[in-house]
Amino acid sequence: DVKVTQSSRYLVKRTGEKVFLECVQDMDHENMFWYRQDPGLGLRLIYFSYDVKMKEKGDIPEGYSVSREKKERFSLILESASTNQTSMYLCASSLLSPDQPQHFGDGTRLSIL
Amino acid sequence: GQNIDQPTEMTATEGAIVQINCTYQTSGFNGLFWYQQHAGEAPTFLSYNVLDGLEEKGRFSSFLSRSKGYSYLLLKELQMKDSASYLCAVRDRSGNTPLVFGKGTRLSVIA
Numbered sequence: 530d531v532k533v534t535q536s537s538r539y540l541v542k543r544t545g546e547k548v549f550l551e552c553v554q555d556m557d558h559e560n561m562f563w564y565r566q567d568p569g570l571g572l573r574l575i576y577f578s579y580d581v582k583m584k585e586k587g588d589i590p591e592g593y594s595v596s597r598e599k600k601e602r603f604s605l606i607l608e609s610a611s612t613n614q615t616s617m618y619l620c621a622s623s624l625l626s627p628d629q630p631q632h633f634g635d636g637t638r639l640s641i642l
Numbered sequence: 643g644q645n646i647d648q649p650t651e652m653t654a655t656e657g658a659i660v661q662i663n664c665t666y667q668t669s670g671f672n673g674l675f676w677y678q679q680h681a682g683e684a685p686t687f688l689s690y691n692v693l694d695g696l697e698e699k700g701r702f703s704s705f706l707s708r709s710k711g712y713s714y715l716l717l718k719e720l721q722m723k724d725s726a727s728y729l730c731a732v733r734d735r736s737g738n739t740p741l742v743f744g745k746g747t748r749l750s751v752i753a
Binding site for chain 1: 672673675677683684685686687690692729733736737738739740741743744745746
């Protein structure tokens with residue numbers, strides 16, 4: 530079974546802090562994704578990566594950056610956390626082939642105070 | 643633009659059949675996925691359609707009509723554990739492109 534592991538289930542940070550969310554997958558997937566999920570808004574794509582050191586902006590990249598130094602690890606960085614970044618963050622990975630599904634981690638519920 | 647529409651909430655009775663609809667207006671089409679998400683948990687993959695017709699997997703089936711921009715997920719013999727959100731997602735271009743997700747349908751199964 531594919532395993533996508535997010536480093537924290539719950540995280541509380543303060544406004545202005547730099548926040549790192551880590552995601553690791555164990556199935557040698559090329560693609561990795563970061564989403565945020567908010568009530569009434571569904572899943573929104575922040576960034577994705579299809580290879581080491583490659584990144585593409587999603588629908589809502591403002592205020593975020595990402596890092597992919599190794600194939601199995603994809604990090605989401607909140608450069609200066611703000612209260613409107615309080616959300617559930619979900620990481621996913623998939624193979625390159627378009628018929629392959631994305632596999633999701635359990636999510637990190639991030640609260641910015 | 644891209645738009646994926648699903649009903650926000652549905653309620654159905656244990657043992658019954660329920661159909662969750664998804665309509666999409668996207669610039670292109672290269673496959674549609676259905677996911678199940680229990681409250682507080684990760685979405686899990688249910689089904690994939692790229693050609694017109696019905697795909698059956700046990701109690702769950704998914705149908706696609708590309709000409710109508712329409713899909714549905716059919717759940718038979720409903721169980722309480724089927725209470726969850728169901729997400730429809732479309733790949734709107736060929737190649738390695740991200741999915742576009744609908745906002746999900748929250749299904750409540752009652753006794």
